[in-house]
Every structure is written in C-alpha cells, then in structure tokens.
Amino acid sequence: MIPEDFLKNIAASHGVSELEWDVLRLSIDGKSIKAIAQELAINEGTVRKRLSDIYKKFHIDGRGPVKLAKLQQLLVNQYQGLSNEQVSSNLITNIDSSVGDKLPLNASQTQDWGEAPEVSVFYGRKAELETTTQWILENHCRLIALLGMGGIGKTNLAVKLAKEIQDKFEFIIWRSLDNQPSPQEFVTDAIAFLSNHQETELPADINEKISLLIKYLRQHRCLLILDAFESVLRSGDRFGRYEKEHEDYGIVLKRLGETEHQSCLLLCSQEKPREISLLENPKGLVKSLKVEGLKVEDAAQILQEQGLTAKEHWKSLIDYAKGNPFALKIVGATIKDLFNGNVAEFTKHNTWVFGDFRTILDEQWNRLSKLEKQMMQCLATETKAVSLSKLKKEIPQISTSELIETLASLKRRALIDTSHQNKDESQTSYYLEYLIKKYVKKYHLSHDE
Template identity: 45%
Template sequence: MISQDFVKAVAAERGLSNAELEVLSLAMEGKGTSAIAKQIGISEDAVRKRLSEVYQKFEIPGRGPVKLTKLQQMLMSRYQEYQGHKNAETLSTLNELNPKVPHTRHIWGEAPDVSVFYGRGDERVTLKRWIVQERCRLVAVSGMAGIGKTALSVKLAKEIQDEFEWVIWRSLRQVPPIQDFLKILIQLLSPTQEMTIPETVEGRVSWLVNYFRQHRCLVILDGVGAILRSGYFAGIYREGYENYGELFKRIGQEAHQSCWLLTSQEKLSEISLLEGEISPVRSLKLTGLGEDARCILKEKGLSDEKQWGELIKGYRGNPLLLKLVAITIKEVFDGSVNDFLKTTLFTRDVSDVIEDILERLSELEKRILDHLAVKREPVLFKDLQKIFAEVSTQELIGGVASLLQRSLIERSEGGFTLPPAIMEVTTQLMTDLQE
C-alpha cells in the first residue's frame, strides 16, 4: 500500500488540486466512478473529468481503465524506490531523495536523461551568461533535427536550476492547444491554491506574466516546431496556434524576472523581431559538434580513427545522424569506418530523418534544393534569380532565408550550396521521381 503522504507529495509535484487529489486517492483504493461520486457528493461525469485532469497532469497515455492501471504502476514504482532508500518513513526524507517534490520545485516531465553528454561547452557558457547574468526573458535555441537542442536544454537547466524558484520542462510535441497548455502551466505553478483560472488566453497569459514578476522561474519549452506549419516558409504558426506567438511576444516584451528557453528547428518570427545584443531576447543557432563528435564514435566502438574526421564532416557533426550511421557501421562492417566509406557515406536511417525534414518545406524551397543538388557547386543569389525568373525577388529571398534558418543550405563567398547529407538525399528523391 502506498502511503497517503507520498501520494500527496507527488500530487503536489504534478500540480493536482485538492479536489483532484481526493478523487485520485479514492480511485487508488479501488473505488469505481459511481462509488466515488456517491462518497463525495458529485456527479459521475465530474469524477471522470477530475480523473481526466489527473491523467493529463501525470502525462499518462491510453484510454479508460488502462490509464488508472498505468498510473498505479508508476506511483508504485516510485514509492518502492523511495522505500528502498529511506531510513525513516517521513515526508522530509522523501523531499531529500526526490528532486521533483514541491520544496525543490523542479518539474522535468518527459525530459531525457543527459548523464551521457558531449561538448557544447561554449554554448553552455553563452546561454548561462544570457539567462543567469544578463537575466534575459526569452531565449531560443534553433538548429537542424538531431543537432542536440533538447539535450542541451536539459543539461543547461540542470546546471543552473539552483538560480530559480521553479524549473519546468515541457514538450510541445503533442501540439497542445494554447488554452490547455496555459491551464496546465498555471496549475503547476499554484499547486496548493484553490483559484479560478482565467477563461481567456489573454487573461491566462497576464496571470503568468504577473507570477513571473513575483517569482524567478525557468520554463523550458521543447519541440516548439510542432506548432509551426508544414509546407510554408520557416517560422509560420499552424492554424489555430497563432496565440502562441502572442504568448512569446509578451514574455519577451513585458518586464519580469523569469526566463523562457525555447527549442525549435525553425526560428520564430517573434524572436527575430525582438532579439538584439542588449535586448532581453536572444537566440542561438546550434551547429554540429566538431571534434567532440569523436566521443560518439568512440562510445559506439568504431575503428579506423583516421577516417572519423571524414565521417564527422560528411554529417556536419550532427549527433543523431552520427549515432545512426555508427550503429550501421558496427553491425554491418564490424565497426570499420574505412570499409563503410568504401561503399557509401549515408544509410537508410539517415535518409529517413532527412526526408522527414524535407517534407515540411514549401514548394519553392524544394525547387531551390533540387537546383542546388543538380549544380553540386555554390550558386550565387543572382543566378538563382535567373533560374527562378517567374518568382518575385521578395519571395525568392524568403525561400533562401527559410532554408538557411533550417540549416538545409550553406552560404559561402561562392554562393549557396548543400551539405553532403542534404545533397545525397535530395538527389536520391529526384532520381526516385524520375523512375
């Protein structure tokens, strides 16, 4: 049996109201919806609604009774871990052992484990300076898929968490409507208060900004790209999600003592508009790992170290792509990078990742990539104007800028060209269409 004190502590950590905690406790005792409704004097629909809120705050997937079973299993697992460490059955011991209890006010949600982390020393120094010393209100980290934005956000937050009253890490990959997202965030920040949450988006944002004036909080939003449109230039919101832009604008513009850290493949227009060297809004574009990427290949047990540089350069130091290709090299070529490079530089797994990225592009962006893949050498903007004569200069500039934002093209004195991985996949896609 899980102790009630433990349930209360974990419930507070997740931002449950007293009413939701009451329903959860009865459900944990094995009581059904009807019995709970009779005992506390509410309708069965109200019970189901409260349980739904509980599951949402605990981020429990599934449907119906399966959710309660999963929640019970999760709580039991954590309780057994706590029991295995404690010397005395007291709540204070729980608070010492569990870094997510209310007194420490750290809510990591689905944040990944970053116990194995390579490089990014300069980036972490820069971000720490912006957030801790210069007290920036809004910071965005952008970069290609797999470049390490999520891991960096968690690593950084762990290192600076003691500077804040609250650290909350949330993912937008499930594309929550802004009303729901704001409601959950308010509930997390006021777990012990019985309050009426404002009905409007504007009211909820105002509540948060006022809270951030009174408390020093760090809110990390991962996967912001999920609320952006596919098939358009970078940084345009999906229909119905435009209010997120207003939220970010107010967080960046209005005076408060907190910081929001956003990660996304694409740079948001609000960031571009508000950022500056002395502005409280900053952005960092994350590039490859460089020599630090060798640690990944070493960990995977690859041989032929002299060829590692070629592999890293071909993948532009992208950690995810290097991990994927390293697995193939280990399994198929017994770890020999030299033997692998005699056959190809790219694998199906890598192509799948890049194809997913390319699917999000606008038609003009795809056409620009196709042209650069055919040329296979740098192309000046004036030459692109000749090739795409039917496209307005304004539109063409937008397309090129969008591709640069996504890290899908590179710029040099000779013009624009494609990174090797993008070149390979784009060429293959064109070949497939012609067959």
C-alpha cells in the first residue's frame, strides 16, 4: 500500500491538479470509473478525461487497464526507492518495454544550464522572487519576460529563481542569445535535449519544429530560459522588431505564449519584445516584470562588503545609481581605491565613475534609433521632468505621433522615467535618472562636462 502523502507528492511533481488527484487516488485504490464518478458526483466521461490527462503527465501509453497497471507499477517502484534502471527493468519484465523508455532521466540528463552564471552572492529581490514564483508555479504562466536596463540584475534573478524552483520541473534548459543563435538552432537544440536525442529527423519548416517542441512541452514540465534576448532584436528600431535572420523568434514567443502546454519560457531582456506587449494580460498566462534597482537596505550590502565608510552618505550614492548593483560595484571599487573607501569624499565632487558600466550603456545607446538618441540628448539638458508639449517645442521637426512612439520605445528600454507633476495627475512628464543623464551628457553631448 502506497502512503497517501507520498502519492500526493509524486502527483504534484508531475503537475497533477487537485481535481485529477481525486481521480488518481480512487483509481489507485481499485475503484471503477463508475464508482469514482458516483463518489465525486461527476459523469463517467469526466473521469476518463482526467485519467487520460494523468497518464499523459506520467508518460504512460497503452490502452485501458494496461495503462493503469503501468502507472501502479511505476508508483510502487518509486515508493520502494528503486533506481531508474531497476524501474525500467521491472516495467520491461512485468508490463512492456515502452514504458521504461519514458521514465524520468537523472538530473545531469534533464538540466542543461548552458552559459548560466554561478550566483554565489545574491542581494534582496524577495518581492520579485515571490511574484515570479507565483506566476510559474501557481498561475502556470507560459511566457514571462524579465525586463530592465543593463547591469540591473535580470540574469542573476533568473538564475536564483530557476535554482529555487528546479525541483518542480522535469527539464531545465538555459541559453544565452549573446552569440545570436538562430531560432532554428534554438528549437532544434531544445527538441534534441527534451527527447533525449531520440528525435533525429526533424521537419525543415520552423512552424512544424515549434509544433514538435510544444508536444514535448505538453508531455513534460519544462523551464526554458533565454538570456540576453535583446541581442536578436534590431538595433535602431523603435518597435522591438527582430534582426532579419532572427525574425522567427517572434513566432516562437507567439506560439509558446498562445498554445496550451504545461511548461514556461522565461526571457531576460533589456528591451520588451512586441509579442510580450501584444500577449500579456493581467489575467492571462503571459507576463512581464520590470526589474528595478535594489532597495536601499539591499544595495547597502554591496557597499558594506566593499568596506566603504561614511554610511550616512550611502543612500545618496545608491539613489544616484538608482540601486543598479553593477554600477554600485564599479563606483564602490573606485571609492575604495582612490578615496580610501570614504563615500562622503567622493560624493562631494558631484560626479560619477562609469568604468566597465559604460560598456553596458554604450551597447544600449548603439541600439537606439537616431530619433531616440536625439530625445535622450534633449532630456539630458533639462533640469527637471519635461511635458510632452515642451518636448514638441524642443524637437519641432517631428510629428506628435512620432514623439509619442519614441517616448514609448525609450520607456520599454528602461531608459526614461515618468512623473506626474499635477495634483490630479493629469499631465505626464518625462526625465532621465541621474546616472543615465550623466552618461549622455558626458559621452554624447558636444558640451561634455
């Protein structure tokens, strides 16, 4: 007899819902479909449908009573603590060989972390972790985008999140798009991994390949992570469109966001792909989260670890960096080396040291359209937030619609912020944060400071 707690944990790990659990429990107890229907006050067709879904989640094939026998044997073997090889051997001997091929593989075969960085130190992000965990595990979201400027910590957040929930997935695949693999390469690679390299003859058409990928995302609970997604988006384009050779990533996002499956695709990107904007809905299964800077108390840990002094000035430093952890690490190292760790001595000069952080900002700047760069330069010269009507006067050569589209694009890229200066919040104004303004003025205006 298998203890109910053990059975329920195994069922949950395979994505069995509460409604399906009742049917599974009674089936394992030997109840007939008719008896289950009567006990649960549902019709027999519903019982059969739920059993069918349960068999799919446990990767059990066959017909009628044979499938239930296979499932019972699998659960008994797991409870007895047999190894995968023993389970496979028993199933081959007692039932038939087809089940053994579909048993879960070991961790090294079911997790491919690719270029995921090792995150040995992690700061804060409790709210972000709670939100994204809920989206994935409770809401079963199919497509999620972590968005934010470079250095803000999107990748580290994704690693931390994936490590914390990894035991809820049968497969995990991490891929960075820094090297711009084609959509065909990504989908082919994912299918090969999820099929344990059993799928050797793949269709040439991308839609057919995606359909095959979705088949595995339905059969297995998978977490796919694509880091540096902005690498496949077109530079100089205000609308989040793709480089020509990477346009099919849009099809991947659309299909995986719209089609029913039990897995999740998680993106990290400096820019918001159009498909996310079109598909996300407060009550839907496609979500995006703007990753902001660290809270003051969390960012202070970075300065503490660097051995900086004059704590009363730390908040000013953190506010200047808008809590960007990478920017704080760069400037903190400079303060330690050149100012003996004294933050007060550095902040009195009202300047900033970009160091390697400039490389990140340069990459973002180079992705902007000519009009976006012009808008950034205009905002960098302002001392306070600027209304749309004033911007129209500052850049009179462009239409209002172009102006709004440009502001929307910069907002999606996390390069500008908005404020409401009127008490009734009837007028929105636009501005650059301190660090971004310093960067533009220093490197992209003719009258450099």
